[in-house]
Amino acid sequence: MDFSIKAFDTKNTITSAKTGCVAVAVFENKKMSQAAKALDQGGEITAALKSGDITGKPGSTLMLRGVSGAAAARVLLVGMGNDQTVSEKSFTSAVTATLKTFASIGATDAIIALPMTDVKDRDVSWAVRCVVIAANEGEFRTDAQKSKKDPAPTGVRKITLATDANAQVKATLAQSIAIANGMNLTKELGNLSPNVCTPTYLANTARKLAAEFKFGVEVLERKQLEALKMGSFLSVTNGSEQPPKFIVLKHMGGKAKDAPVVLVGKGITFDTGGISIKAGPGMDEMKYDMCGAGSVLGTFRAIGEMGLKLNVIGIVAACENMPSGRATKPGDIVTSMNGLTIEVLNTDAEGRLILCDALTYAERFNPAVVVDIATLTGACIVALGHHNSGLFTRSDDKHEALAAELLAAGKQSSDTAWRLPIEEIYNEQLKSNFADLANIGTPGGASVTAACFLENFTRKYTWAHLDIAGTAWKTGAAKGATGRPVPLLATFLINRT
Numbered sequence: 001m002d003f004s005i006k007a008f009d010t011k012n013t014i015t016s017a018k019t020g021c022v023a024v025a026v027f028e029n030k031k032m033s034q035a036a037k038a039l040d041q042g043g044e045i046t047a048a049l050k051s052g053d054i055t056g057k058p059g060s061t062l063m064l065r066g067v068s069g070a071a072a073a074r075v076l077l078v079g080m081g082n083d084q085t086v087s088e089k090s091f092t093s094a095v096t097a098t099l100k101t102f103a104s105i106g107a108t109d110a111i112i113a114l115p116m117t118d119v120k121d122r123d124v125s126w127a128v129r130c131v132v133i134a135a136n137e138g139e140f141r142t143d144a145q146k147s148k149k150d151p152a153p154t155g156v157r158k159i160t161l162a163t164d165a166n167a168q169v170k171a172t173l174a175q176s177i178a179i180a181n182g183m184n185l186t187k188e189l190g191n192l193s194p195n196v197c198t199p200t201y202l203a204n205t206a207r208k209l210a211a212e213f214k215f216g217v218e219v220l221e222r223k224q225l226e227a228l229k230m231g232s233f234l235s236v237t238n239g240s241e242q243p244p245k246f247i248v249l250k251h252m253g254g255k256a257k258d259a260p261v262v263l264v265g266k267g268i269t270f271d272t273g274g275i276s277i278k279a280g281p282g283m284d285e286m287k288y289d290m291c292g293a294g295s296v297l298g299t300f301r302a303i304g305e306m307g308l309k310l311n312v313i314g315i316v317a318a319c320e321n322m323p324s325g326r327a328t329k330p331g332d333i334v335t336s337m338n339g340l341t342i343e344v345l346n347t348d349a350e351g352r353l354i355l356c357d358a359l360t361y362a363e364r365f366n367p368a369v370v371v372d373i374a375t376l377t378g379a380c381i382v383a384l385g386h387h388n389s390g391l392f393t394r395s396d397d398k399h400e401a402l403a404a405e406l407l408a409a410g411k412q413s414s415d416t417a418w419r420l421p422i423e424e425i426y427n428e429q430l431k432s433n434f435a436d437l438a439n440i441g442t443p444g445g446a447s448v449t450a451a452c453f454l455e456n457f458t459r460k461y462t463w464a465h466l467d468i469a470g471t472a473w474k475t476g477a478a479k480g481a482t483g484r485p486v487p488l489l490a491t492f493l494i495n496r497t
């Protein structure tokens with residue numbers, strides 16, 4: 001989809017706009033938006049409302065042709081609910097309905113003249129982002145591995161957003177498009193089958209991104225990981241035929257002396273559970289266990305496209321978690337890069353085993369902050385369902401500030417997180433009789449003990465952990481990666497510039 005912004009005013013009127021379709025809002029009390037009023041010179045919209053052909057309920061639509069007050073071929077009336085307060089939900093359903101209609105009409109260009117500035121508690125930037133992300137969602141295809149491709153998108157290909165085209169709004173449009181493209185990469189990687197999307201594939205994707213956007217890139221191989229003494233990460237790869245890859249991307253868009261933000265992604269390209277093997281049903285979905293890594297790569301695509309003026313390092317620890325005669329066994333004790341020994345009581349708690357070494361590696365960048373992103377625990381879905389990612393930080397002032405920043409970025413981008421605790425007391429649950437730490441806690445609070453396990457490896461910097469087990473993909477008929485939390489991460493980074 002091609003987007004632009006245009007302000008319509010008394011000289012440059014919406015009535016004289018030559019386009020395939022103009023979408024305007026009508027409300028449940030039969031009132032209409034300013035743009036609709038302007039187009040209603042011949043009374044067609046009033047008549048439509050009177051007749052009850054459109055109710056004004058959020059997401060209802062009625063297409064009119066030959067509206068006498070409009071130079072446009074069509075006028076799409078879109079229900080927007082209550083005219084006093086346009087809620088975020090009403091606006092979103094109106095946008096979804098508009099785009100759905102646009103996709104099935106015989107026009108290639110259209111204007112969205114919905115009340116973008118009137119959404120309660122939201123600004124026009126939010127509304128612009130809402131349209132761009134929704135349009136992108138509608139066009140996304142999952143046919144990469146189908147022999148017969150799905151039909152290409154039809155209908156409207158060019159959307160003009162009718163709103164004040166100030167610099168801020170224009171910047172938001174560019175950022176929204178970059179975020180949408182970043183989300184697409186994250187989704188594509190997540191959806192690819194695990195025999196294709198291997199650690200090597202992720203490394204090659206990072207290399208391609210680096211070439212396209214002039215990022216620095218480094219891919220550490222097994223030998224180098226051994227030299228770094230990443231005994232914990234490597235223990236997860238023991239059962240796999242696929243070589244592990246430790247990927248580092250560098251975008252130095254800020255001042256040379258500025259400390260970077262470091263993003264660390266869990267890149268388990270398939271999680272069988274290892275010797276502590278998972279149950280069969282639904283195991284295919286463990287191809288999504290690299291979505292943390294995918295979100296780091298997607299966020300890098302977004303910041304590359306934006307040319308973000310900030311120093312950002314991306315780290316992806318990628319491997320498979322497989323059972324075999326050489327696989328790590330429950331009870332094995334491994335030594336992590338920072339020297340702590342870990343008793344692997346459950347080989348299915350592998351995410352923390354790869355992340356702890358990646359988090360130790362992050363120290364070398366003297367980071368401003370480190371954020372790790374991981375499909376870490378099924379328990380996070382139990383706690384928060386599929387709406388919020390789990391956010392964990394320590395509770396001193398610096399970390400409270402970081403948590404607030406991330407929560408705000410989530411709200412701003414409609415990619416929300418909810419905070420869960422990290423407290424010293426939970427470390428009791430991770431005690432081992434034979435090693436410094438066990439890799440699972442005693443029963444209860446599995447997402448919290450997982451976060452607390454990671455906390456042990458992050459004491460040299462300010463750090464946050466995002467558990468995206470419930471938000472990275474959808475199951476069931478709509479199975480597919482969501483592209484989350486790229487909007488949250490990208491917005492967080494934009495807000496730091």
Ligand code: BES
Pocket residue numbers: 271273289346348349350351375376377378379440441446469470
């Ligand atoms: N990748 C899984 C977590 C997961 C499971 C995410 C289901 C989304 C859906 C992770 O590696 C894992 O297996 N975690 C275990 C931890 C347990 C052994 C303490 C879990 O959540 O069951």
Ligand code: MN
Pocket residue numbers: 271273347348349350351
């Ligand atoms: Mn696992």
Ligand code: ZN
Pocket residue numbers: 268271289348350351375376
């Ligand atoms: Zn996993």
